[in-house]
Amino acid sequence: MLTVNNFRYHEHVPSPALPPAPGTDDHASLALVDTVVVLPGGHRVDDLGDPGAATGWLIERGLVSDDVMLLEHCQGKLTSLRQDLRTLFDRFVEGEDPDPSALDRINAAITTVPAAPLLHHVPGRGLQRVQQHPVTKLVEYAMAHIAEDAAELVTGPLAGSIARCEALPCDRLMIRTHARRRWCSVRCGDRVRAARSYSRGRQSEDAEAERT
Ligand SMILES: [Zn+2]
Numbered sequence: 047m048l049t050v051n052n053f054r055y056h057e058h059v060p061s062p063a064l065p066p067a068p069g070t071d072d073h074a075s076l077a078l079v080d081t082v083v084v085l086p087g088g089h090r091v092d093d094l095g096d097p098g099a100a101t102g103w104l105i106e107r108g109l110v111s112d113d114v115m116l117l118e119h120c121q122g123k124l125t126s127l128r129q130d131l132r133t134l135f136d137r138f139v140e141g142e143d144p145d146p147s148a149l150d151r152i153n154a155a156i157t158t159v160p161a162a163p164l165l166h167h168v169p170g171r172g173l174q175r176v177q178q179h180p181v182t183k184l185v186e187y188a189m190a191h192i193a194e195d196a197a198e199l200v201t202g203p204l205a206g207s208i209a210r211c212e213a214l215p216c217d218r219l220m221i222r223t224h225a226r227r228r229w230c231s232v233r234c235g236d237r238v239r240a241a242r243s244y245s246r247g248r249q250s251e252d253a254e255a256e257r258t
Pocket residue numbers: 211212213216217218229230231234
């Protein structure tokens with residue numbers, strides 16, 4: 047359930063924690079999972095930490111119009127989908143079978159409302175594709191779109207390029223831009239190389255080769 051407000055939403059500022067991981071601009075499912083990041087030292091940053099932040103994220107992605115505000119219940123649905131997608135992708139990149147319950151809930155998100163525009167006949171204007179957005183179903187439409195994106199991703203040509211950042215505690219998802227890419231960002235790669243250099247007492251020889 048959502049409320050429609052008369053004001054336009056401008057308050058949400060995305061977390062400055064890390065730049066977007068590659069592939070997240072094009073894939074809402076990866077972007078959703080990456081809205082939680084654990085920074086060095088264990089500090090957890092959640093871009094969907096409250097209904098306002100979750101609303102702002104959906105608006106930024108163009109998944110809801112900018113005159114709505116999610117209620118806590120809707121924020122909870124979105125973060126539940128995020129957890130299910132995390133489970134799906136984690137097992138996928140490990141080559142493991144999916145968790146059946148997570149898969150069921152992702153499929154429920156795909157089928158609860160149609161993500162595709164429906165075919166309507168408008169008298170005098172003929173057949174038209176119409177995207178319907180009943181106020182009560184806005185978050186369901188957004189979730190359908192995101193879940194559909196995940197389904198396409200794990201079965202499509204980019205499936206083999208889905209990866210998790212290896213610079214723990216960061217575990218953000220990304221699309222590998224080249225086969226040897228292991229970090230979601232230059233910052234993560236630099237952090238791992240600095241730690242490695244420190245522990246070995248010398249500069250890593252392959253640092254340049256691995257630089258993202
Ligand atoms: Zn990372």
